[in-house]
Amino acid sequence: MALVHNFDLQLHRRHTDAQMYTVYPDDVLPMHLAETDFSTAQPITEALMARAAFPAYGYTAERSTFPLAVSHWMSSRFNWTIEPEWVEYSPSVGSTVVFAIQSFTQPGDRIVIQTPVYHAFHTLIENSGRVKAENKLVLHEGRYDIDFDDLERQLAHPRTKLMVLCHPHNPIGRVWTPEELQRISELCLRHHVFVVSDEVHSDLVFAGHRHIPLPLISQAIAEQCIVAINPSKTFNLAGMRASAAIIPNRRWRDALRMTLISNKALDRPVFGMVALEAAYMQGGYYVDQLVPYIEANAQLVDAYLAKHIPGLSVIRPEATYMLWLDARKLGLKPEQLAPFFLTHARIGLRDGAVCGNGSGFLRMSIGFPRSVLKQALERLRSAAAGLKPRA
Ligand SMILES: Cc1ncc(COP(=O)(O)O)c(C=O)c1O
Incomplete structure (x- = not known):
């Protein structure tokens, strides 16, 4: 019988030398890095x-x-x-x-x-x-x-x-x-x-x-x-x-x-x-299950931002768990974006400017269990609630 992987499982990787958990203080969810937070495939x-x-x-x-x-x-x-x-x-x-x-x-x-x-x-x-x-x-x-x-x-x-x-x-x-x-x-x-x-x-x-x-x-x-x-x-x-x-x-x-x-x-x-x-x-079985999981995560973020965070939107991806967020209408200066969400949402995001030609954008990993992603979205929403987005 084909193996079934549990992508909902939350690993607790802090204090395991996982680089992504060493960048920010302990209460910050690190979503800046191109790495998933999923357990690897059982045969591996x-x-x-x-x-x-x-x-x-x-x-x-x-x-x-x-x-x-x-x-x-x-x-x-x-x-x-x-x-x-x-x-x-x-x-x-x-x-x-x-x-x-x-x-x-x-x-x-x-x-x-x-x-x-x-x-x-x-x-x-x-x-x-x-x-x-x-x-x-x-x-x-x-x-x-x-x-x-x-x-x-x-x-x-x-x-x-x-x-x-x-x-x-x-x-x-x-x-x-x-x-x-x-x-x-x-x-x-x-x-x-x-x-x-x-x-x-x-x-x-x-x-x-x-x-x-x-x-x-x-x-x-x-x-x-x-x-x-x-x-x-x-x-x-x-x-x-x-x-x-x-x-x-x-x-x-x-x-x-x-x-x-x-x-x-x-x-x-x-x-x-x-x-x-x-x-x-x-x-192969792992990828066949991972891809729809990430795609559903991307759709979740897209729909959530459209509904709850005016001024922040997803550039719809055709692949990968890195989302490219357009934050140009959020009402903040480009260099304020990542620090704002770090301070007020306790979420680590990558400033799009470091990618070149990306000022006003943020890069966010969605390679997380859905429950973690949902919490992250709520944190982003309450942080952005006080902002005055541009039309
Ligand atoms: C496009 C791209 N290439 C390469 C890498 C890094 O891969 P590696 O660890 O094999 O150097 C990344 C990681 O973010 C990536 O997104």
Whole structure:
């Protein structure tokens, strides 16, 4: 019989070294981070416990089962057949972005990102001495679109060498369509720009939308990209430090591997590998139950804000448990928004400005049991009750 996961279960993670519970005082609900508060899938816990029972945890070999698990997940979830040798280990998606920057660009080169976007992309590019080239996404009637003329301008710049595509996109929740992916691919190919397709949120796509791994768009773009995935967001495994980079082209794969070797980053975590393999081999049932749960959470927040908090609204997501809230009509200055809700609602939210092109917006995680989410909404409502929203 298929396993049933209880996403209503409330874990008490404070004092377990969970990073998200160390940022704010104890009475604050931390909703700023892209991590769920759900327990992971039972087969993962069981596999970890079985491995823990054998009392030696030394250096780990390159397991042949790791690429097979990744390839199983890609074919069963996304209908993408990959060769096991395309799969490289990387500690995290963020690390893969850094290694790609080191492998395929020089200091001073430009790297395209589409803002507002996951804030670490900004810092990773800046810290590497490369230049951030922003293709600003355009909000039109409640949905973000790509300004393709601007994207082409950014890609055509002679120093642009790399694009980091966020697919699906955090925080605006778009699942890029085949047409959009086709146009992005054509432009990157035309201007010889390598793509890192960050597909860390690809498991979390809502009904009516479909995630298409970028390499499925064409053989040509498959040869000019890396797909970065990690079971971390889906299965609450970020502390395991085990992710995969899928690189169909051998030359690029060798280049990335050289960078991993020179950064001494190839050593695989014993438990991370076990967790990733259990997730990708046995975790399908969990995702099938998680996605409708998060989607219902998103609908709950949308309806609640529309009814109770004038001036604060949801940009309707097509994927992910990160909600992008439009707070421009709340009657506060953009820089006051996150501090206001921290002080008056005791809720930690991320200031949208850190994502670039996001001033006046807030990012909120809804990867919580519904009872916790409902309490959070009530706290937001009573905090906002004294505000004078703009029409
Ligand atoms: C789009 C995106 N990429 C990467 C990450 C981080 O993933 P990892 O822990 O694998 O670096 C996040 C986490 O918020 C994210 O939202």
